[in-house]
Amino acid sequence: MNGGGPRSPSYIMDLIAENILTILILLPVVGALAVLGYQMFWKQESQLKWVTFAITLLNFLLSLVLVFDKGAASASGFHFEKNVPWISAINTNYHVGVDGLSLWLVILTTFIMPIAVISTWHAVEKKATAFYIFLLLLESAMIGVFVSLDLLVFYLFFEASLIPMFFLIGVWGGKDRIYAAVKFFIFTAIGSLLMLVAIIALYFMHADATGVGTFDFVTLLNTLKLGNMTFSASAGAFLFLAFALAFSIKVPLFPFHTWLPDAHTEAPTAGSVILAAVLLKMGTYGLMRFNFTLFPDQAREFAPLFIVLAIIGIVYGALVAMVQPDVKRLVAYSSVAHMGFVILGMFSFTEWGMQGAVYQMLNHGVSTGALFLLVGFIYERRHTRMISDFGGLANVMPIYATIFVITAMSSVGLPFLNGFVGEFLIMVGMWKSTILSVTAAANWNYIATMVAGTGVIFAAVYLLWMIQRVFFGKVTNDKNRGLADLSYREIGLMVPLLFLMVFMGVYPRPFLEATHSSVSEIQKRVMQRAGGEIDQAQVPGPSEEKTEAHLEIQQK
Amino acid sequence: MNLFLFAELANPNVNIPIILPEIVIAAAGIVVMLFDSFFPGQRRVTGIMSLVGIVLAAVLLFGTWSAGMPASAWNGMIAHDNLRLTFSFVFLLVSAMTILISTIWVETEKVPAGEYHALLLFATFGMLLMASGNDLVIIFLGLETLSIATYVMAGFRKTDLKSNESAMKYFILGSFASAFLLYGMALTYGATGSTNITEIAARVADPNFPALLLVGAAMLIIGFGFKVATVPFHIWTPDVYEGAPSPVTGFMAAGPKAAGFASFIRVFVLGFPLMAGVQASGYLHDSWMAALSVMAILTMTVGNVAAIMQDNIKRMLAYSSIAHAGYAMVGFLGAGAASTVLERDAAIASVAFYMLAYAITNLGAFAIVTLLGQKNDRRTEFEDYNGIGFRSPVLSFTLSLFMLSLLGIPLTAGFIGKVLVFRPALEAQNALLTIVVVAAVINTAISAYYYLRLIVVMFFRERTSDWVEPRIPAGIAAALVIAVIGVFYLGIFSSSIIERFSQTTQSIGSVSTR
Structure with a gap:
């Protein structure tokens, strides 16, 4: 039976491996139908979480195929x-594939989903059927975003992910859920619709250049690389900005961030976790995948703008987080700051910075996701999230306090925890970046790094100050005395996250290695000037001063 | 004389098979009317007879939808091309769904259904003529047949003041618009010496055509602009749509609007084309393109902004239908700007597809509005929908699906429709049309607010008053099934339909003339 007859197990395994991405997208949809059917026939709403958990776990296990069974990459550099x-x-294809950039994001999605499902174990009291259906549909859309290689299909998943999230916030959210849900939807929709115009415009520009219109990312990229298709200055700027606006709103980059604190604060815990861990990454992923490769000239041209906005986001997000009275809102604003770091690293256009940005995307998913879970635990017990309502919780809930402190440290960027690796890489990358102008008066890349560096300090301040007020000291509020510590379920769902925080902090190599080739290819593409020569991004710039400055640093 | 008539009839250019769909619909209308006068009150029978007529017409239409059929009939008065075929398909679908939706209304309100069905068939006949007419006279004939039938249908709820007001307003303003249209046709005839669109197009190539034609074209824009409800000729829409019985409103928003677009496109894109090397034609073409671009932007913006402020679902859908006329005009402008016949035909097909997607979605929405509105459309305010989401999940999720399709969310018909109409406008790669498209997407984002509002009201709010889920009659159930399948089919498997719509069995406008 070797060689794989039509019914042999290896044949089935091959079939699964071959269509793994499609399966990952469709399994949650099938799961959603299963949940609906289960509820219609058995009417056991309390058992639906098991069904959903099983499906998301299965999807996670299947997604591990991506890591272990790579196979050979196709000519375009994509697997599966x-x-x-x-x-x-209209010549649009269902074209999917993963490379180093999307691989870990897909796995992050499938990894965070079962955790999100367990977190809702007792939290979803009403309309559980619809809740789990939306959760599953959301997973499907998110995976679709990360793997689609056809611009129209990408847009489709990008938009489709809005609907389930809209319902999750709107039906199961907090007090101001309607405002938050509508704001979330409209902000994101405005950006992505302009991207749709840009996508269609690209189609016709390709048609003009080669005779065949296409939405296919790989084809477009090849035509651009061969120089068969060029953009005029104004068209290029329009296209770049249309894509960038959609993604910047999603990230969210300052000043488009105002939807985020509302959405995070009002969303149910599972919604916040998914929003922070995965949805925001769609923006940074999109910038890197599409903006950088399709419009490298414009990306370089606009980089100073994005770097400035990212730094404002880092500092502003941190400062605003400091004064939040609500723990969840505090974490939400810390997201703005952290995503600013990711943008900063990406737009440094050095391999250090970009690798760090990709790594930081994963870190943020794990750490901030975990923080939202922790906030959810306490909210379930006390139905409040105000810092002033707590105090001295460490005495009552020692396990909770321990986990919270570790998670906060990972978010701050304590060495040996994951956040440190990402932020360190990003700052080194920015330091070495040649994208900002170097004048006699100032080396802007150093200044940018230093200002961004203050964000790390602020992060330590606001998180530690919050921890101090919530956990340490004496128990001030009598209502907090009888609080139960974490249950086994809650500890169980934190363990994988804690493990990752430590593992990714101590041994980042497997992650960085997997992303290396894809990221460096994007980096080369961006820094490639029109003549085909690669700009020297790795070594300090050509100017005398700069070299001297660099030497000075090395001596230190 | 008799001999002459015989010779005319024997002329091979008559081509009876081509206008068989029109003949069948007209005959069905007459049969239903006669049947109703001999056996009054047979609501189901007349409904089924009308459906049979429509299905038969559709079968005949598909029969002519193949290569090898002559391109015209009646000496070039009737065009047989993709413009006609695609739009006719939309009209027949709209009428069939309207009949299904109005079963509830016809049953609970005991209105004279036979008359209603007969009128609907006559309106359909008018719409079919508007799409197939290649002559200004035929177009006007179709438009009046349609309009008069629709005036009566709008006022069909005789005892209801709002319905009366609606019919009266529609009638007076509609007549006014028809006068403009007719005057425009007369001036066009005066300027070109022909009412045949193919011939008008040929005259436009003459560098010395009189300036009168510009005035005629302007009046035609007013007349058609009224029928498709574009700003600034839209004022009648909200009142008429609110007052008319819900199924009729759904019909008016889907059918006559599409019919208006069919004639509008034929007269302007095919009748007033850009002739290479003829400066005067360029002037005419630029003028109407500029005028329609401005109208398109205004239509979308006014429609969407006004829709935000409505508290009545039917008024909201009325303004939304104005906005959708604006989106459809984007594809229309793309057809006007197309540089090759192939691109132009694809653009026209995109408008037809857009109207199909809009019709299915909109009629689905009106089916639910009819059902929930109950007798005399009493419950059509937003607050009547408060918190019904999880009480009647099937209806609410279906209505949400239609709202999302109207908004143009991927995987629904509305999304593909929008992509298709934006495509030709961007393909032209001229600055004005790019601005129109950008205006269209910004408007789409604005529209998210009020489409989502209905979802918000249904799902995110709690219901305070009690709620009795209405029984869904078979007719409405059938219409909803068609609509839901249609929305997903056009959204996901639209490839075959688009190909069907834009395949060049008959290149548009290749009509032989006398």
């Missing part, structure tokens, strides 16, 4: 590629 015509009349 599938390209099937969808609407042939």
Whole structure:
């Protein structure tokens, strides 16, 4: 039976491996239908969480195939590629594939989902059927975003992910849930619709250049790389900004961040976790995947703008987080600051910075996701999140306090925890960056790094200050005396996250290695000037002063 | 004389098979009317007879939808091309769904259903003529047949003041618009010496055509602009849509609007084209393109902004239908700006697809509005929908689906429709049309607010008053199933439909003339 007859197990395994991405996208949809069917026939709403958990766990296990069974990459550098015509009349294809950039984001998605499901074990009291259906549909859309290689299909998943999240916030959210849900939807929709115009415009520009219009990312990229298609200054700027706006709102980059604190604060715990861990990454992923590779000239041109906005976001987010009276809002603003770091690293256009940015995306997913879970635990017990309502919790809930402190430290960037690796890489990358102008008066890249560095200090301040007020000292509020410490379920769902925080902090190599080739390819693409020469991004810039400055640093 | 008539009839250019769909619909209308006068009150029978007529017409239409059929009939008065075929398909679907939706209304309110069905068939006949007419006279004939039938249908709830007001307003303003249209046609005839669109197009190539044609074109824009409800000729829409019975409103928003677009496109894109090397035609073409671009932007913006402020679902859908006319005009402008016949035909097909997607979605929405509105459309305010989401999940989620499709969320018909109409406008790669498209997407984002509002009201709010889920009659259930399948089918498997719509069995406008 070796060689794989039509029914042998290896044949089935091959089939699964071959269509793994499609399976990962469709399994949650099938799961959603299963949940609906289960509820219709057995009417056991309390058992639905088991069904959902089983499906998300299965999806996670299946997604591990991506790590262990790579196979050979196709010519375009993507693994597990599938390209099937969808609407042939407008030449759009269902084209999916993963590379180093998207691999860990897909796994982050499938990893965080079962955790999010367990976190809702007792939290979802009403309309559980719809809740789990939306959760599953959301997973499907998120995976779709990270793996699609056809711009129209990408847009489709990007938009489709809005609907379940809109419902999750709107139905199961807090007091101001309606305002938050509508704001979330409209902010994101405005950005992505302009991207749709840009996508269609790209189609026709490709048609003009080669005779065939296409939405296919790989084809577009190849045509651009070969120089068969060029953008005029104004068209290039429009296209770049249309894509960048959609992604900047999603990230969210200052000044588009105002939807985020509202959405995070009002969303149910599972929604916040997914929002922080995965949805925000769609923005940074999109910038890196599409903006950098399709419009490298414009990316370089606009980099100073994005770097400035990212730094404002880092400092502003941290300062605003400091004065928040609500723990969840505090964590939400810390997200703005952390995502600012990711943007900063990406736009440094050095391999250090970009690798750090990708790594920081994962870190943020793990750490901030965990923080939202922890906030959710205490909210379930006390139905308040105000810092002033707590105090001395460490005496009552020691395990909770321990886990909280570790998670906060990972978010601050304590060495040996994951946040440190990402932030360190980003700052080194920015320091070495040649993208900002170097004048006699100032080396802007150093200044940018230093200002961004203050964000780390602020992060320590606001998180530690919050911890001090919430956990240490004496128990001030009598209502907090009888609080139960974490249950086994709650500890159980934190363990994988804590493990990752430590593991990613101590041994980042497997992660960075997997992303290395894809990221360095994007980096080379961005720094490639029109003549085809690669700009020297790795070594300090050409100017005398700069070299001297660099030597000085090395001596220190 | 008789001999002459015989010779005319024997002329091979008559081509009866081509206008069989029109003949069948007209005959069905007459049969239903006669049947109703001999056996009054047979609501189901007349409904089924009308449906049979429509299905038969559709079958005949598909029969002509193949290569090898002549491109025209009646000496070039009837065009047989993709513009006609695609839009006719939309009209027949709209009418069939309207009949299904109005079963509830016809049953609970005991209105004279036979008359209603007959009128609907005559309106359909008018719409079919508007799409197939290649002659200004035929177009006007179709438009009036349609309009008069619709005036009566709008006022069909005789004892209801709002319905009366609606019919009266529609009638007076509609007549006014028809006069403009007719005057525009007369001036066009005066300027070109022909009412045949193919011939008008040929005259436009003459560098010395009189300036009168510009005035005629302007009046035609007013007349058609009224029928498709574009700003600034839209004022009648909200009142008429609110007052008319819900199924009729759904019909008016989907059918006559599409019919208006069919004629509008034929007269302007095919009748007043840009002739290479003829400066005067360029002037005419630029003028109407500029005028329609401005109208399109205004239509979308006014429609969407006004829709935000409505508290009545039917008024909200009325303003939304104005906005959708604006989106459809984007594709229309793309057809006007197209540089090749192939691009132009694809653009026209995109408008037809857009109207199909809009019609299915909109009629689905009106089916639910009809059902929840109950007798005399009493419950059509937003607050009547408060918190029904999880009480009637099937209806609410279906209505949400339609709202999302109207908004243009991926995987629904509305999304593909929007992509298709934006495409030709961007393909032209001229600055004005790019601005129009950008205006269209900004408007889409604005529209998110009021479409989502209905979802918010249904799902995110709690219901304070009690709620009795209405029984869903078979007719409405059938219409909803068609609509839901249609929305997903057009959203996911639209490839075959788009190909069907834009395949060049008959290149548009290749009509032989006398």
